[in-house]
Amino acid sequence: MIATAPAQRGAAALAAVRRAAPRRTLGVCGGLTLAVLALLVVAVGTGDYPIAPLDVVKALVGQGDSATSFVVETLRLPRALTALLAGAALGAAGAIFQSVSRNPLGSPDIIGFTAGSSAAAVFEITVIGGGTVAVAAGSMIGGLLTALAVYGLAFRDGVQGYRLVLVGIGISAMLEALVNYLLTRAKIEDVQAASVWLTGSLNGRGWEHVWPTLAALGVLLPACALLQRDLKMVEMGDDTAKALGVSVERSRLSNIVVGVLLTAVATAACGPVAFVALTAPQIARRLTGATGPGVMTAAMMGAALMLASDVLAQRLFPSTPLPVGVVTGALGGLYLIWLLALEARRGRA
DSSP states (O other), X not given: OTXXXXXXXXXXXHHHHHHHHHHHHHHHHHHHHHHHHHHHHHHHHOSSSOOOHHHHHHHHTTOSOHHHHXXXXXXXXXXXXXXXXXXXXXXXXHHHHHHHHTOTTOOTTTTTHHHHHXXXXXXXXXXXXXXXXXXXXXXXHHHHHHHHHHHHHHBSSSBOHHHHHHHHHHXXXXXXXXXXXXXXXXXXXXXXXXXXXXXXOOTTOOHHHHHHHHHHHHHHHHHHHHHHHHHHHHHTOHHHHHHTTOOHHHHHHHHHHHHHHHHHHHHHHHOOXXXXXXXXXXXXXXXXXXXXXXXXXXXXXXXXXXXXXXXXXXXXXXXXXXXXXXXXXXXXXHHHHHHHHHHHHTTOO
């Protein structure tokens, strides 16, 4: 009888969410899809050789002239698609970690997973001297090892959200210190390469960055969709989720693994782009009014934010385009200040 009450409350809450959310969520997803497509066209048309939106569309469907088609398909489309895919990966990862930790600050760049990817990549650049593929592989391995360390240190008869965040912040600080040490000991040319990578940049992205990222998301996003049902129940509380037949720690660990892989894929594609994983899930939740993780909506919002940030990065100072990480960092910092102020007003700070 003790287990029946939370189960009934959880089932009733889940049913209410399912009845209320779909129409609004579908409307938001439709709007975000149109926004992403529009931003993709604008991003591809932006540069030293401006291309009108209609000409971009013609080139994308194979009806543009040779010069425009070359610029669109070879030079700019891979960059825009990398931004779209990396943003989607970060948005989905942020939704997962915020749901697992039940904390709006529980994003991979706050709790250390991005720092692990960054430290491994900087070690590869400054000590081993590997190329693009080696740096990407090192980034993914570093993210996974950091996740294992954070999860292991946070585990005490299960993983509580606040403990995961606190341990992650501590690990992140240690890894950032390691990165700074490596930069002080490296050659100047390696420091320059590592500094550009650490900022988060889409410069020079080609199809060799698009295809691996697309293949990874083709596996990881369906996995997110499969894990989302249990994750919604875990958000209601461990006792309620267990009463509904969910293996809480297995669900939590599976989601963390998928979230870390999504973060590592995005970091390998364009470096540690800040704040997209933090802001995208929160904005998506406010638009949809959903109480669950909303991983796919957050992924679409992340894609839109990354594309919009890249357009701003190219257009704010046309003579010296900014790395996309500078723009997301500035916008994300303002959002974080607003979020902390909002939480303080609600008495949760």
